[in-house]
Amino acid sequence: MIPLExxxxxxxxxxxxxxxxxRNETRVLPILVGPHEASSIQIVLMGETPPRPLTHDLxxxxxxxxxxxxxxxxxxxxxxxxxxxxxxxEQHSSNGQVEQVLxxxxxxxxxxxxxxxxxxxIYAAEEVMDVAAQDASILxxxxxxxxxxxxxxxxxxxxxx
Numbered sequence: 001m002i003p004l005e006x007x008x009x010x011x012x013x014x015x016x017x018x019x020x021x022x023r024n025e026t027r028v029l030p031i032l033v034g035p036h037e038a039s040s041i042q043i044v045l046m047g048e049t050p051p052r053p054l055t056h057d058l059x060x061x062x063x064x065x066x067x068x069x070x071x072x073x074x075x076x077x078x079x080x081x082x083x084x085x086x087x088x089x090e091q092h093s094s095n096g097q098v099e100q101v102l103x104x105x106x107x108x109x110x111x112x113x114x115x116x117x118x119x120x121x122i123y124a125a126e127e128v129m130d131v132a133a134q135d136a137s138i139l140x141x142x143x144x145x146x147x148x149x150x151x152x153x154x155x156x157x158x159x160x161x
Contacts (some may be wrong), residue, residue: 001073001123004029006116007139008044020112022122027133029124031075031083035107044116056113063118067092068102073111075124078131085111 004022011018018038022029033041040056043049053061063070068089077084085108093099106114115122124133 002126002129004122004124005147006045006112006122008045009033009038020077020109021139022112022124023091023136024124024129025135026131026136027093028136028139029075029129029133031112033109033112033126037107037113040113041109045114056110056117059110059114060117063089066096070114070118070120072121072123073106073115075108075111075122075128077125078128082126083108083132087111087114 004024007021007023007028009018009020018035019030019032020041022031029158036055040054043054050057060070062068063080068091071088071090073085073087075083075085078138085106087102087104087106089102089104090098091100091102112122
């Protein structure tokens with residue numbers, strides 16, 4: 001498994017779909033996510049705390065209440081353009097001994113939102129990176145494109161709106 005760093009959340013082109021960008025050295029892995037998951041990840045990355053717990057905060061609270069400790073999130077498969085992940089959780093007894101190790105199925109977006117809250121590693125299988133990762137040079141190209149994007153284009157509504 002390859003360790004990944006969460007770089008941030010962004011919008012994909014003009015399609016409006018958010019994605020989370022994960023990096024390992026010279027490769028980046030973009031994963032499309034839902035708007036709620038994107039917001040949940042972004043809140044943590046910006047160091048903000050919502051006034052009430054979000055769903056991912058609730059999951060973290062449940063884990064703690066059940067003496068579960070998230071060890072990592074693994075993005076283990078990409079099939080038909082869908083990423084698959086699981087949470088690796090250790091459940092401890094009241095005296096701190098590991099009682100069981102759990103592998104819980106998760107959407108990558110939810111796993112990432114929980115991982116950033118609990119500050120645990122995120123990994124991807126080599127096969128996933130081989131198929132879906134891109135060269136990190138796309139980051140500087142995207143930044144240049146943003147700088148070249150004129151302000152008048154930002155306020156223009158798209159056809160049909």
